[in-house]
Amino acid sequence: GDSVTQMEGPVTLSEEAFLTINCTYTATGYPSLFWYVQYPGEGLQLLLKATKADDKGSNKGFEATYRKETTSFHLEKGSVQVSDSAVYFCALSEVQDFNKFYFGSGTKLNVKP
Amino acid sequence: DAGVIQSPRHEVTEMGQEVTLRCKPISGHNSLFWYRQTMMRGLELLIYFNNNVPIDDSGMPEDRFSAKMPNASFSTLKIQPSEPRDSAVYFCASRTGSTDTQYFGPGTRLTVL
Numbered sequence: 001g002d003s004v005t006q007m008e009g010p011v012t013l014s015e016e017a018f019l020t021i022n023c024t025y026t027a028t029g030y031p032s033l034f035w036y037v038q039y040p041g042e043g044l045q046l047l048l049k050a051t052k053a054d055d056k057g058s059n060k061g062f063e064a065t066y067r068k069e070t071t072s073f074h075l076e077k078g079s080v081q082v083s084d085s086a087v088y089f090c091a092l093s094e095v096q097d098f099n100k101f102y103f104g105s106g107t108k109l110n111v112k113p
Numbered sequence: 114d115a116g117v118i119q120s121p122r123h124e125v126t127e128m129g130q131e132v133t134l135r136c137k138p139i140s141g142h143n144s145l146f147w148y149r150q151t152m153m154r155g156l157e158l159l160i161y162f163n164n165n166v167p168i169d170d171s172g173m174p175e176d177r178f179s180a181k182m183p184n185a186s187f188s189t190l191k192i193q194p195s196e197p198r199d200s201a202v203y204f205c206a207s208r209t210g211s212t213d214t215q216y217f218g219p220g221t222r223l224t225v226l
Contacts, residue, residue, distance in 0.1 A: 032213050043117075043204055043217035089156070098213040099144065099168065103156045 002027045006090045006104035013080055014112050021075040021107045023064075023090035031092040033057075033066055033073040038087045038106070047075075047088070085111045115139070117218035119205050125224045131193040134221045137186055138207030146206040146215060147180055147190050156204075162188065163210075195225045 007022040025033065032051045036044040048057030053068035062077045073090060087106045094100040118137040126132055138145050147159040160170040165182045173180070177196070182188040192199055202222050206215040 034214070036217075043219045044206075045217070046214055049214060093213040098208070099146075099161055099163070101146075101158065101213075101215060105155045 002031065002092060002094060002100065002102050004090050004092055004102050004104040006107055008105070009087075009108040010110055011107060012110045012112065015082055016079045019075070019077040019080045019084075019109070021088055021090075021109070023073045023075065023104060025071050025073065025090075025092050027071075027092055027094070029095045030068070031095055033064070034091040034093070035062070035064055035073070035075050036089040036091060036103075038089065040086070044089060080109070080111045082111045082113050085109055117205055117207055117216055119218035119221050121221060122219060123222045123224075125226065126195055127226050128196055129194045131191065132195045132199075132223060132225075134190040134203050134223070136188045136190070136205030136218060138188070138205070139216055140186070142207035142209050142216070143185065144208045144210065145182060145188050147188070148204040148206065150202045150204060150220070159190070197225045199223060200225050
């Protein structure tokens with residue numbers, strides 16, 4: 001079945017460091033791919049998405065590129081801030097059924113000043 | 114526009130009591146999802162509705178859990194009787210029929226003593 005695997009955390013970085021959170025997926029066909037962010041005490045918020053191969057999703061300085069050949073959707077940011085501290089979830093939805101949504105286990109990011 | 118609204122935000126109850134969690138989806142969204150988040154199991158889909166009709170409840174852990182959606186703007190998740198292992202954060206999410214993006218509420222943190 002479809003699934004998402006993302007790197008385990010926590011990831012601890014200093015402010016202005018480069019961020020990469022790895023995400024790989026297994027799916028039949030060409031799913032849509034998402035990154036959601038969860039700030040402490042809050043619900044999940046959509047950060048960015050990509051719907052087809054080679055698409056790049058971007059938002060708030062974060063980027064992720066849909067790589068079909070490596071089945072990956074790694075999240076990157078060039079310079080993190082303390083306010084980026086949160087849990088990041090990679091997810092996919094099946095192309096045949098939007099209701100089938102698969103989340104990764106989440107990666108906690110801690111950014112130190 | 115208001116986002117997904119959940120109530121209460123926090124619930125503390127004693128084992129054996131009935132618990133009712135409430136959700137108001139975003140206006141115009143016709144799919145609604147209930148998730149449970151725990152440290153051990155991450156995000157789990159419990160049940161989802163399309164046009165107020167339950168489509169897949171295979172994630173509901175046991176008969177103590179039930180969910181209803183009497184109209185397009187309201188859903189409930191009920192646990193009766195509650196047990197300490199039900200302690201978790203419960204999220205409601207909604208989406209329109211034309212997109213695969215789900216929008217999450219802030220969650221209800223349930224503690225069963």
